[in-house]
Amino acid sequence: MDIDKYTSHDRVLVAVDCIIFGFDGSQLKALLIKRGFEPEKGKWSLMGGFVNRDESTDEAAIRVLHQLTGMHDIYMEQLYCFSDVNRDSEGRVISIAYYALINIADYSEQLQLEHEARWFPLNSIPDLIFDHKDMLEKAKDRLQQKVANHPIGFELLPGKFTLPQLQNLYEAIYESPLDKRNFTRKVLSLGILNKLNEKEKESSRKGAFYYVFDKAKYSKLHHEGVKFI
């Protein structure tokens, strides 16, 4: 690209920060990393990084997420731009926050060690640096409203999952219990689930049938939106 022609204006650092949600079968969690350097060394933080001159913020968010998790093709969405003048104690940095949904089982323990990362249940988040707590809260809100109209909750689950697991997920996102019969009827009526002839037997004696989603119908609803819950 050419040299900028806008010469008389202030330039600022632009960062991205990622709120990474995961679900372990019963709890909704966020992936945080421990800062290994000052300031705020030892405090927990969202994963983030600076936006390079030759990449969009979307690209930067994907890059950061890949560096820190090794994962590709992750569901990710821009959340909000946080820009308070003093939000970062080290200088003027505005941050574009993104939230991502990942299947917690795909995240390797190896990477967890390398980056001093840890999954925290949303109801016991430690102190976070800067305005990262605000980001997390906003991401939670956004996830709640998004999930009501788009079947993105599935991004948080493994390829095959049981109805009780799915229900647990939605209960975790909404932080409130749902009626089992009503929930089952609703999700099955969408016609995006295919029942497998196989049971998950870890969590109960009887065992719960696995389901997978019908990729075609799923992406249709994903795109169009539905009243989901």
Add this chain to the structure above:
Amino acid sequence: MDIDKYTSHDRVLVAVDCIIFGFDGSQLKALLIKRGFEPEKGKWSLMGGFVNRDESTDEAAIRVLHQLTGMHDIYMEQLYCFSDVNRDSEGRVISIAYYALINIADYSEQLQLEHEARWFPLNSIPDLIFDHKDMLEKAKDRLQQKVANHPIGFELLPGKFTLPQLQNLYEAIYESPLDKRNFTRKVLSLGILNKLNEKEKESSRKGAFYYVFDKAKYSKLHHEGVKFI
């Protein structure tokens, strides 16, 4: 503030662009300005400006809007960060888009002349510079979903308005007709409207009663959200 301590990273220009919606009683419109300088001189554009080092993007958006309209206390909300590397042909600029709702009658003709600004109905928007068309489209989508759950449509109306005007507004936002009886029942059931003993007689022989909204109840719903339409 201190000097930035992050020295080894790229800095970029950050702009804000404002999508300003107005309603003239029958059509939903956007306020655009004609670029008086190259590049793209003569093309239409959203109102925008650069973010200074000592202000947040919210503050910048408020400033820009004030400079160009003379208006204060406008309903405004952050829309999205647009950051494609080549979105601005003159350099690397990311832009935080905001959308604003104003009462079209409050906008002075004087300012319109000064800035070569014009209101365009949403269905006949001219070519816009850069990615401003994308911004406008996204703002329209966001307005539609926002308005479904929050009574912000009122921001677009004068202090007193008639039910037919209100209905016109919602029909304009949704780009589809609504049933008069159902609409009336619904909005009156929210209990945020007070009927005046005065009629608007411009647009019909019979005349339509004016309403104002009950400030207290209105702001409650404004904040909490309701299923509005």
Add this chain to the structure above:
DNA sequence: GCAAAAGTGTTCCCTGTACACCCATGG
């Protein structure tokens, strides 16, 4: 008196919600 827009109720269907018992299995 007529044209033009305002105002006003009822019915039906669908969807959301509340609610309780039997089933399969492992120990």
Add this chain to the structure above:
DNA sequence: CCATGGGTGTACAGGGAACACTTTTGC
């Protein structure tokens, strides 16, 4: 045989959607 969690149906209520005629008034 018993404890645990999985799976299933029905009844009621409330809200959304469809629908047409009367009223007022300026010309």
